[in-house]
Amino acid sequence: MHNERELIRAIQARAARQGSAAGRLIKLAIGDDCALLRPPRGGELAITTDLTLEGVHFRHDWHPAESVGHRCLARGLSDLASMGARPEAAFLSIALPREFGGRWFNGFLDGWMRLAQAHGVALAGGDTAEAPRGRGGRRGIFAADVVLVGSVPAGKALRRAGARAGDILYVTGALGGAAAELRALAMKSTVNRKRDAEKHPHLYPEPRLKVGARLMRSRLATAAIDLSDGLSTDLTHVCEASNLYAIVEQEALPIAPGATLHEALHGGEDYELLFTARPQAKVPAKLSGVPVHAIGRMLTCVGRRRIPGSADCRIELRVEDGRRTPLPPGGWEHFRKKGKRGSGST
């Protein structure tokens, strides 16, 4: 299956089997120079691209093929969720090493298609190539770039900018679970890597599309982002985009079972949603079945002294005894020795 034509045929066959439920907007899919999409009336299209590289975003010896396929798609779906967009079409470009046989690639497509079907996302196109060998004939590295196209009523997409001073800060689900599972994989502890065995926040994260759609429709949220790089980094993005500061209550954080506080604050890839809402807004305890927790609030920058620590720090963490400690993106100043930086991807 390493001829490009065969690869494309394998993908086309799987896409065709997905059935007609998917692809509401797609007028022309795989097989011409471009795909054609007819946008809905009064709608905007939300478009996001995510690069997945072997050795950076997954490891061949840790991640089953199904998980790689699932995660490639989940990243883009989570970006759509954070804007309240409905997924419409996906494009998959892959560089496949010759050594990743048909069986691996079928596993990859299994993981992809299962998640795609759950959310009605049709595969509309892409590109394929054999991954080039390294010097000395070393095997090539798997790479995938995934494009997701979603639709959202014009002017209604949730954005990072839009939070106001006084807004309450919420997260869906639990934090740090993905980092905790990754730690277990890294320690080669006996992790059951099969999808159905148990919850797998790292191997098989669930993008919060229903929650995002509900937040968009209800106009509850003033700003939103998905937690792909970790709470400290993604909340900093919201603070920067909205030109605000934030205070997070350590006691209020919903920490995933088995996760540490550090993982909850800085571990990436939970793909939960972080959003803000006006203090008077009635945010239910669950949205579309997913628990929602208030974890802090947004503060104005005006007249406010800079948070001590690093220049880009816009968050303070309030710990149990009322003390506040700076929470810079990707690292925790209070426990600086343990902190790490710049491990995330955007």
Add this chain to the structure above:
Amino acid sequence: MHNERELIRAIQARAARQGSAAGRLIKLAIGDDCALLRPPRGGELAITTDLTLEGVHFRHDWHPAESVGHRCLARGLSDLASMGARPEAAFLSIALPREFGGRWFNGFLDGWMRLAQAHGVALAGGDTAEAPRGRGGRRGIFAADVVLVGSVPAGKALRRAGARAGDILYVTGALGGAAAELRALAMKSTVNRKRDAEKHPHLYPEPRLKVGARLMRSRLATAAIDLSDGLSTDLTHVCEASNLYAIVEQEALPIAPGATLHEALHGGEDYELLFTARPQAKVPAKLSGVPVHAIGRMLTCVGRRRIPGSADCRIELRVEDGRRTPLPPGGWEHFRKKGKRGSGST
């Protein structure tokens, strides 16, 4: 410049300098979870993705950085041209090896931005990562995935399917020039690699956007494709999509200066347009300043004997003395020993 944040900033700064002429449909570009596009009324969006891999689509020692940037974008623009779509937005995902310094990446952006400005294409988003090192610490491989979004009036996009028996076959420009220049690069002959020095059909191809738009508006073309994989392969795609055969007149082929007949028939990446029109259609000798040549015609499959040669052969080449010889995709049966197969990318 190898921190992801710096990379993104460099790209954003360049995109911002492009000015407001670009990005008619873009409501929100780089800096949120998704870009937002507001599609034109009564329009469809054409979307294409193209993967560019070092060692497969270019060589670091042959191609200047400007050429790599130009070619990454030109491939997608040519796909839009072949459907008659107007380019609206581009997304660039790159895996950059640490060894490709800021200077190389600036050259890449120079090549990209120059072509983008010429065609009013705004950079709306993308993703960045450092290319993972190979085993033994070997440097990573550059990879880019480029997404182009174009607009076209609903139902009016040119497609591969649509040619009818009796239609005349046309190509724009000249054929084989890109393969000839690549041969010169491979032979390390003294090729001036600077963009402005002379014509560079391989290093700096010109996507035929104006011609495509004109063909779409005028309804002259019954089918169209861009010549990315070579005449024999791309014409086979049109034949398959339209369920027809084709005859090509060798004498009518516009062969680029310095190119061989073999390069004109099978050399890829010319990014000219191949299209069909009804025999009574008045196709001018030039479209938007680009010469157009009739090179053959389309024939019905019904009752027609299979062209001898290989099973997937749908084209016959008529040579000077009136003899016909099968022209399978990517290889020339008549000179089988010289022919090569499967070198193209889709």
